[in-house]
Amino acid sequence: MNIVLISTYELGRQPFGLVSPAAWLREAGHQVSSLDLTRQNLDDRLIREAELFAIYLPMHTATRLAAKLIPTLHDKNPSARICCYGLYAPMNAEYLRSLGAEKLIGGEFEKELVEWASSATLNDKNSSVTSMERLPFLVPDRAGLPAIEKYAHLVMPDGGYRIVGSTEASRGCKHLCRHCPIVPVYKGVFRIVSREIVMEDVRRQVARGAQHISFGDPDFFNGIKHAVALMEEFHAEFPRVTYDVTIKIEHLRKYEDLLPKLRDTGCLFVVSAVESVDDATLTALDKGHTRADFRHVARKFRELGLTLHPTFVPFTPWTTAEGYLDLLGVLHAEELIENVAPVQLGIRLLIPEGSRMLELEDVRKNVGPFDAESLVYPWKNADPRLDTLSERIQSIAAAADSSKWPRAKTFEAIWKTAHAAAGFAAPELKHSSAKAVPFLSEPWYCCAEPTKDQLVSLGIAATATKAAPAPVSTESFI
Structure with a gap:
């Protein structure tokens, strides 16, 4: 079979969801082309x-963009058959079928993709499957994708750049955070990718x-023994290569004794989905x-010389103007202004199909009917100022990104805007001693609405992204 694997969005890196099944399908004898519409x-x-x-x-985001793509594929090639796979495929099966997808695969998808491709002449239309089978993973096949230097790059504190590769050491998650889109599919299950692979x-x-x-990985410390062994082997073989991981605050506390090992094996920063600084909201999210x-x-990270990149969902049904100001105050007090991508400060909670958020009575009472096209249960804050503020913060973040503002300048603009929205005069921000930190050039925000630029650009010409500047050094920065 002549198969085209397509990705519409994957956080600024070569999509693991293309390179892993590409290896399986090619091994099964299929002709495979990979197409990443963020770069091609x-x-x-x-x-x-x-x-x-x-x-x-x-x-x-990837699913919203794909929904605009599927009709175009049908128009250009009406005889080809379409499969959608990944977390959002089974969650939105009815809508995707209405667009023309016939096969929907969730969970561990590689084997199911091979079986579908190998039996695509059979009458297996309109089927949906979610597999948790333990798979013998293959080494990802990255042939046909743009070179890694065409993707997001690492921005160093001195202004230099480094070329970034990406991989996954596990999938799924053993935790059940109420708002997380992994939970409706994996339901507390996670799968290890062998260290050799x-x-x-x-x-x-x-x-x-x-x-x-x-x-x-959704959480690098889900399989702690696997993670530690991988950290040690990685650093032993590549002492000049650095890395970053995503780890829950809960795990960073539980395995606090391993934080020095992260630092000493070349971990430049840890992304952690903090989401909120309000304990009632954290309880509602089951974080x-x-x-x-x-x-x-x-x-603790400051003491150890580690860099924390917290991510947030600041706008929820429970957010108040005072609570938002409190979040900004905590970031300032903890010297984290440089550590937080401005886009993080404007994100609204998404409630997708199957979300555990719907377990909460106050959420069920306040959401509208499911909007299949937007893939969410819509909601509004009881205080309309908060919905307006979210839009304003997103606009500030977008303008700052296009104008290359320093994060401190962007934070100050957000600080003043938030205080004005709450009806308060903004106190002057005291000078912070925090230094610039390493970060990826494309912000990490997997569970947010697609930006207007993303929706418009797919049209169907994909977003044109410039290649990363050449790195200033081949040395690692530890």
Whole structure:
């Protein structure tokens, strides 16, 4: 079969959801082309000649963009069959079928994709499957995708750049955070990718110039023994290559004794989904940590010389104007202004199909009917100022990004805007001693609405993204 794997959005890195199934499908004898629409335009020849399209839907943004793509694929090649796979495929099965997708795969998708491709002449239309089978993973096949230097790069505190590769050491998650889109599919299950596979994937990317590896695991510490062994082997083989991981605050507290090992094995920063500094909201989200836990971790990271990149969902049904100001105050007090991408401060809670948020009576009472096209249960804050403020913060973040404002300048603009919205005069921000921190050039926000630019640009010409500037050094920064 001639198969085209398509990704519409994957956080600024080569999509693992393309490179992993590409290896499986090619091993099964299929002709496979991979197309990443964040870095490539639709290739009319590929589209016309394809027998099967498989579209990767790991998150909300990717699915919203894919919904605009599917009718175009049908128009260009009406005889080709379409499969959607990833977290958001089974969650939105009815809507995706209405657009023309016939096969929907969730969970561990590689084997199911091979079976679908190998039996695509059979009458298996309109089927949906979610598999939790333990798979013998293959080394990802990255052939056909743009080079890694065309993706998000690492921005160093001195203004230099480093080439970034990416991989995954696990999938799914053993936790059940109420707002997380992983939970309706994996339901507390996670799967380990063998260390041998991960290291070979890293090895090949380093050979192609990667100076830093970004691990895409939902939580790197889900399998703690696996994580520690991988950290040690990674650093032993690549002492000059740095890395970043995502870890829950709950795990950063539980495994606090391992934080020095993260630092000493080359971890440049840890992303952690803090979401809120309000304990009632954290309880509603079932996050497993408290405001005090977050502040403790932030201080511990400073003591150890580690960098924490907290992410947030500041706008929820429970957010108040005073609560939002409190969040900004905590970030200032903990010297985290440089650590938080401004886009994080404007994000609204998404409530997708199957979300555990619907377990809460006050949420059920306040959401509107499910909007299939937007993929969410819509909601509004009881205080309309908060909905307006969210839009204003998003606009500030977008303007700051396009104008390359320093994060401190952007934070000050957000600080003043938030105080004005609450009806208060903004206190003058005291000068912070915090230094610039390393960060990826494309912000991390997997569970947010797609930006207007993303929705417009897909049209169907994908967003044109400039190549990263050449790195200033091949040395790692530890």
